[in-house]
Amino acid sequence: MIVSWGYRDESGKYKNLKYSTGQSVNPDKWDKKIYQAKGKYSSGVNIELENIRYNVNKVFNKLEGEVITPDILKSELDVLLGRVKNTIKPKKKDRLILSYLDAYISDMEVGKRRTFRNPLKTISQGTITGFKAFKTKFRNYEKATRKAYTFSDIDMEFYKQFVIWLGEMHAPNSVGKYVKQLKTIMQAALDDGKHNNVAFKKKSFKVTSVLEDKLALSDDELNLLYNTNDLPDYLEKARDLFLIGCFTLQRVSDWHKINKENLRILSDGTKAFELEQKKTGAKVLIPMLDPRLEAIMEKYDYNLPKMPDQKINNCIKIVCRKAGLEDKADRVTTHTARRTGCTIWYKEEIPMSDIMAVSGHKTETEFRKYIRMEKEEAAIRISKHKYFTSRKA
Numbered sequence: 001m002i003v004s005w006g007y008r009d010e011s012g013k014y015k016n017l018k019y020s021t022g023q024s025v026n027p028d029k030w031d032k033k034i035y036q037a038k039g040k041y042s043s044g045v046n047i048e049l050e051n052i053r054y055n056v057n058k059v060f061n062k063l064e065g066e067v068i069t070p071d072i073l074k075s076e077l078d079v080l081l082g083r084v085k086n087t088i089k090p091k092k093k094d095r096l097i098l099s100y101l102d103a104y105i106s107d108m109e110v111g112k113r114r115t116f117r118n119p120l121k122t123i124s125q126g127t128i129t130g131f132k133a134f135k136t137k138f139r140n141y142e143k144a145t146r147k148a149y150t151f152s153d154i155d156m157e158f159y160k161q162f163v164i165w166l167g168e169m170h171a172p173n174s175v176g177k178y179v180k181q182l183k184t185i186m187q188a189a190l191d192d193g194k195h196n197n198v199a200f201k202k203k204s205f206k207v208t209s210v211l212e213d214k215l216a217l218s219d220d221e222l223n224l225l226y227n228t229n230d231l232p233d234y235l236e237k238a239r240d241l242f243l244i245g246c247f248t249l250q251r252v253s254d255w256h257k258i259n260k261e262n263l264r265i266l267s268d269g270t271k272a273f274e275l276e277q278k279k280t281g282a283k284v285l286i287p288m289l290d291p292r293l294e295a296i297m298e299k300y301d302y303n304l305p306k307m308p309d310q311k312i313n314n315c316i317k318i319v320c321r322k323a324g325l326e327d328k329a330d331r332v333t334t335h336t337a338r339r340t341g342c343t344i345w346y347k348e349e350i351p352m353s354d355i356m357a358v359s360g361h362k363t364e365t366e367f368r369k370y371i372r373m374e375k376e377e378a379a380i381r382i383s384k385h386k387y388f389t390s391r392k393a
Helices: 043-062 070-080 097-110 125-145 156-167 172-191 219-226 233-248 252-257 291-299 309-322 334-347 352-359 364-370 375-383
Strands: 002-008 014-020 263-265 271-276 283-287
Touching: 043 070, 097 125, 097 172, 125 156, 125 172, 156 172, 219 233, 219 334, 233 252, 233 291, 233 309, 233 334, 252 271, 252 334, 283 352, 309 334, 334 352, 334 364, 352 364
Parallel strands: none
Antiparallel strands: 002 014, 263 271, 271 283
16 A cells, blocks of 8 residues: 655645555555545554654654655655664764864864964964854755764765855855865864874865955055045045055954054154954054055044944945046955055065065965956066166167
């Protein structure tokens, strides 16, 4: 005897799901109105049918929102009805990646886990926040694939499927960020003796990265913004905050630290701001040499206005249009400020190591990805180098 359920899929098409009861009933002994067996020996059959109906409802509730195929229905019911043993063994909690992630993040928060490069240095809040975001993303992937992953599951097949899934909702660099965090977790767990799986070390298990076409303004364009007058108060404040980012080479998360409390006078009389960056924990010293920077700081008595990041993003686009930068306005964000400052200083031939000391970049590779130098600009700079100018007739 076969029991059958029907439902309509997302397209409205009727689907039939069937399951064998393992029972047989003479057609004369079947009540078509109430779908039950009748007669002297019908109770056992009806109890079995009711048990199947009950467990079918459990399956549908369990898989709510998921695609249910005849094979999935059969395998779930076979386990619930005891027809086959559940071959899925409970996984040890300490082998589950999400369980390890919980402990990893907790250790960072209390200072038990330190940086790889310096065991005396605690993990920055920005890094902790990043791993919390990764944990959420990884949990969503487990829900999407209906599987709890252990360290031994992380192989090249996992990598390919994980990257494809991430790529459906994120840009290549964001995908690369999540893969990098996964590799960090795998390495930490390997060091902690939680597994011996080194598949993540393969060259093909790589962090994706592309050079994005991000904008950097010129110093002349900064002057246009700086000299734009008759702005409403909220636009003026957004413009000034954006320029602070340009002149100090700092991320938007650190702009509020540019204040009187962090102002120092160096041995040669130079004014500078000393702060610890929120994202990386790097300590930087920012000389206040640009007169436009000093003018803005004095304007607010070294107590800059506060404004949400998104509001600054919206406002600076409006200011750019008013300043005559219509072609670039839609691409300007708070991230543009730091990139602009780094690029301008680099083009002015300030040594890269000095710029990095101010911006907080740790490697030249990362810094070079950050600045924006057109090929023609690079060629012109080379042509003006003394090595070539000394050879001109």
